[in-house]
Amino acid sequence: MSTRTERIDHLVVGGGAMGLAAAWQLAGRGARVLLLERFAPHHARGASHGSTRNLNNAYDEEHYLDLFDEAVGLWRGLESATGAELLGLHGLVTHGDGALVGAAHDALARRGASIALLSADAAATRWPGMRFQGEVLLSEDAGVVRAARALDALTDAARAAGARIEHGVRVHGLEPGADGVRVIATGADGAVREILAGHATVTAGAWSDPLLAGLVELPELTVTEEHPAHFAPRDAGTVWPSFNHLLESDDLDAFDGNVYGMPSPGEGVKVGFHKVGAVVDPDDRPFRASEAQRAALRDYVADWFPGLVPESAEEISCTYTSTATGRFVLDTVGPITVGAGFSGHGFKFTPAIGRVLADAATGAARPPEPFRLAAHQG
Known part of the structure; x- marks a missing residue:
């Protein structure tokens, strides 16, 4: 069977909440974005499904509170853009x-x-x-995020901005090089695809370690x-x-x-x-x-x-x-940006994390220092 090759500016691997938010943010900046997700929409094998998540601001660390405040504003913007009611501020x-x-x-x-x-x-x-x-x-000013609705709203917003989102596609490996990342993937029909991306953002949740082994020195997940x-x-x-x-x-x-x-x-x-x-x-x-x-x-x-x-x-x-500390992993190594280790408390921050990942993937700004790979070492 022949291998189909395509070129893209930004590839996002993993289509849960964080990957969808990153694709939305990247596409909104005019990039050609392709998101590949192994499972069907709203699948129950990961961490993003379900009806509700706590919109919880009971933190004492400024980096989380900064993300929370930004996320609430972005959630409200997403509500306006899509017509979906995503937040319930019942306290x-x-x-x-x-x-x-x-x-x-x-x-x-x-x-x-x-x-x-x-x-x-x-x-x-x-x-x-x-x-x-x-x-x-x-x-x-806290309460819930309606998680299932949020996934649909992020999908709609990403597609409206021009991102392509494909389900049922499994990524087998990433090969970083001087010009970006080469990715081999297969669809449900078994057809092999070669994707040449200028940059790859990996938001693969529980599958982050095997995908990035030997490429990014992740903390223990x-x-x-x-x-x-x-x-x-x-x-x-x-x-x-x-x-x-x-x-x-x-x-x-x-x-x-x-x-x-x-x-x-x-x-x-x-x-x-x-x-x-x-x-x-x-x-x-x-x-x-x-x-x-x-x-x-x-x-x-x-x-x-x-x-x-x-x-x-x-x-x-x-x-x-x-992660051992519960802190997220948000950083870039060469042509690969990683968003991982959300430790059971990341969903409420989703749109702000999408912005952080898009900034990192485009070189616009580095993630907050507590989330960088160096902060997890030692």
Whole structure:
């Protein structure tokens, strides 16, 4: 079978949220952009599917808060451009470890964010479906990103800007050279394609390591399968915020990880432990939590959520691709830009990360220093 060769300015490998955002940003600058995605739209094998994600600004690091503020503006612009409602700003509550809650409060207060500190009793009066620990940080300008809608909006915006997006195409390797990157890929029909790109941006999630082995010295990336669940409210009229529970040491001994969640209209309230799943091969994973993990999540909900039915769990499966620090990997090596290691908290930043990747791929600006490869070394 003959090999078809094509030339392109920018190739994006991986069509989840980050790849779509990068393609949108690159195409908007007038570049010829081709995005290749191995799986079908809205596939459930990665990290971008599902109905909702926390729009969470409870950080004390300026580089994340800068990205958050930029991302909210870009999400709003994407809403205007596509007519899709992507954000729900019903508020976010963060409670638990007092030092961590206080640090996030102070960082947000310095920026003039719309926040308040509530007592646990006051918070429980306002949101009777939940129980709280210590002072509660309320972020008014936070809530949810409607993830599935966001993927469609990013796809529409990227195509409107001129990007080509192809699904069912697997990239087998990248060969950087003096003039760019040579890529070999195959489609669902088995036809072999050679793509000569001036630059390649790799946003392949759990498949980043094998694609970039020997080309980019990535920090260790750990792929885990995580299993939040939707729980049914006892009362359909209960009002819910998005939430973070930063567990104190005694609770961490019982539950292994911090907790996050949000209301997901039509599905219930999503509750999950953060980064507690088993290490998996993304091509060979069970798509099922262990009985111990399921029991732990039910026990947590029974303890902290009087307004939810613990036995009603509808389990979800997704992957995290995490760095040791939880910081993202955003950088360029020769003709390859990488966006990886989003560590289970990247989705809300998606459009801003797309801008960072486009800047890096075009040489317009380097990514923020904490996300560069050098910052992950040592």
